[in-house]
Structure formats: structure tokens, C-alpha cells
Amino acid sequence: MKLTPTIQRCVLHWGEMGSRWGVSRSVAQIHALLFLSPEPLTADGIAETLAIARSNVSVSLKELQTWDLVSITHVIGDRRDYFLARKDIWEVLTTIMDGRKRREIDPTVQMLRDCAQEAKRDTETPDQVKERIATMLEFLEEMTGWYDQIRSMPRPTLLKLMRMGTRVAKIVG
Amino acid sequence: MKLTPTIQRCVLHWGEMGSRWGVSRSVAQIHALLFLSPEPLTADGIAETLAIARSNVSVSLKELQTWDLVSITHVIGDRRDYFLARKDIWEVLTTIMDGRKRREIDPTVQMLRDCAQEAKRDTETPDQVKERIATMLEFLEEMTGWYDQIRSMPRPTLLKLMRMGTRVAKIVG
DNA sequence: CGGTTATTTCAGGAATGTCTGAAATTTACG
């Protein structure tokens, strides 16, 4: 895949953003490249285009597959793996958000549940602190519950809702 | 501030999560401690409670202030600074989200705008790629626009909307 | 099988991020 200035810019930017999102620069760059590429690419091709080690491409692609953002295809008469990114931006974004929720929010909710449970037998932590923990748990549960509901809605419905913006409040309220 | 097992657990967990969110462990731990603490704390007190260097506390508190999550108070007859975290979880969360949007999403939207602009004069990047960039820009603008609208709604309205969950779709659609 | 190509594993080096402690600076009081 030829790396035109425009594509390069996207790839580099995506790479920088990636490191803020908890994935390595390579992973993010590879994802950007595959996302933009009209055709599937080989691991060797990616390594060459981005000038990174072949082995690095291998592990990065594995990670992208665990995120469900990249899959493998094959072409007849060629035994190399060809890699392909999800092209639907909506799916890409929701996949990433779901993953982050699972890795970052859900464990926190669990921890708070445990703390709230423990707090009953716990005489040494001040009531004010216990209450703050309880409030936080309640809030997070409400938020994640909402998120799950939103996610369960069919996309066209959600899109319509989004386009209405603040007007929904007037109609409902 | 006394570090009971329950509090310690929250602080440690928050610290681990923090590093996934792009803030250092110290910053996250200090934030957790201040958030739970019923009273404002001194920097020395924090350093002692969490067993981290005084200087580390100093820079971490500065960072938390740039995030608008922590502020300073004073008590009469004491010239030390006392630090105080926002206690309203809703505000804490929206403050963090606003910050992340500003630091991560907005620059990406800007980059995509620049690329889309540049694409007009650009003859070497394939049209398919240009189109993908355009789609992505469009989508992100729609999402951020929705976010801004949601954020502009008064909290009780939003809360009501959240509690309705998927039912809003039925009423509206 | 043996040979060839593709992929993965992994030890160690490079780069980055974090924390500490000493020294410098600021602030406030007598």
C-alpha cells in the first residue's frame, strides 16, 4: 500500500492518539492503515509500509484481533495471511467503547460492590466515606445500565434520536 | 487521614485504573483519597498517608488542578494549603469526559478536517481512501455534536431521560 | 520427507514515563 502524505498524516495522528488510549503506537498505526486501505494487506506489506519490525506487526495484529477490529482473509494461490479491518466506523467505535467499558468500568463497579459489601462489617471507616462509595456505585450502575440500553437499540433508531438532539427532552418532558 | 482497608482498596484500584486512563498512578491515588476524604487534606498529609514523595504530591496536585478536579482552601491560623476534590460524582465524570474529548477527540476531528481539505488538491491518494476519511469526519462531527447537546441539557432532564432508557424510542418514534 | 515460505516467540535493548530527594524558590510572620 502506498503511503501518500494524506494517508501518512492520518496514520501518524492515529498512532499518537492510540498511545493515549492505552494501545501502543504500532497497534494504532496498523489499525489506521488497515482501516484506510481499500484492500486487505499482508503483514509483510504493513511492516514495510510503516517501517516497523515484522515481529512487531505480528503481535500488534494479534492484539487487534482480540479487539475484534481486524480479521484474516486469504486469496487463492497465496498462502500468506491478508488482514482486513472493520470498515464500518460505527462498529469500530462501539467495539472500542465496549472493550473499554469491559476493561475499565466493569472492574471498578465490581470493586465498589465488594467495598460496599465489606462496609457493613467495617467499623473503622467513617460513615461519610461509606456513603460516598455507595453513591458512586449507584451512579456508575445507573450510567452503565443506560449505556447497555442505548447499545441495545437498533442503529437507525439511535441515529434518529441523536439527530433530534435536545428536542427529545421537550417531546418527552 | 486514616487509611482503613476499605479506603486503601479504593485508592489502590483507582490508581491502577488511572494508569489505563493516561494519568499516573500517583495522580489517580491522590484523587481517590481526596474524593473520599470528608475534609480537605494537606500535601504533607497526603504524602504520608500514601507513602509517596512530597514533591510527587506537589506535581500531581498541580495536574489535578489543571483537570479542574481539585481546588485549594485554607484554614485560619494555618498557612498550609488544604486540598479539596470535587465531591459531586456527576461533575467529576463530566469534567473528565470533557477533558478527554478536548484532548483526544477534538484534535482528531481537526486533523480529519485538514485532510479532507487537502484531499481536494491531492491527486495521488485513491478516492476510496478520501471517501473513508470524509465518512469518518462526518461521523465524528455527528457524535461530538450530540455529546455537546447532551452536555448542555439540565441535569434533571438528562437524568429523567436516562431513567426512561429505551422507552424514549417508543415515545418519539 | 526435505526444502521453502510464513508466522510466532522471546530475550534483551531502546524509549518513555514515573518517582525521589536535594536544592531553590516562594510565602508569611516576627
Next chain:
DNA sequence: CGTAAATTTCAGACATTCCTGAAATAACCG
């Protein structure tokens, strides 16, 4: 002012993460 307490700065130690290149493994073909 001079002094002492409080805070900040910053160089370098420490830790973590990331990447590479060599070697091992797997997949395929004649």
C-alpha cells in the same frame, strides 16, 4: 529585613512499556 515553614523545580534513579532481530515453530509444496 531575617528567618522559618511551605511549596516547587529538576536531575537523575527507577520502573515500565515498546520494539527489534534472531531463533523456533508452523504451514505448505513437490
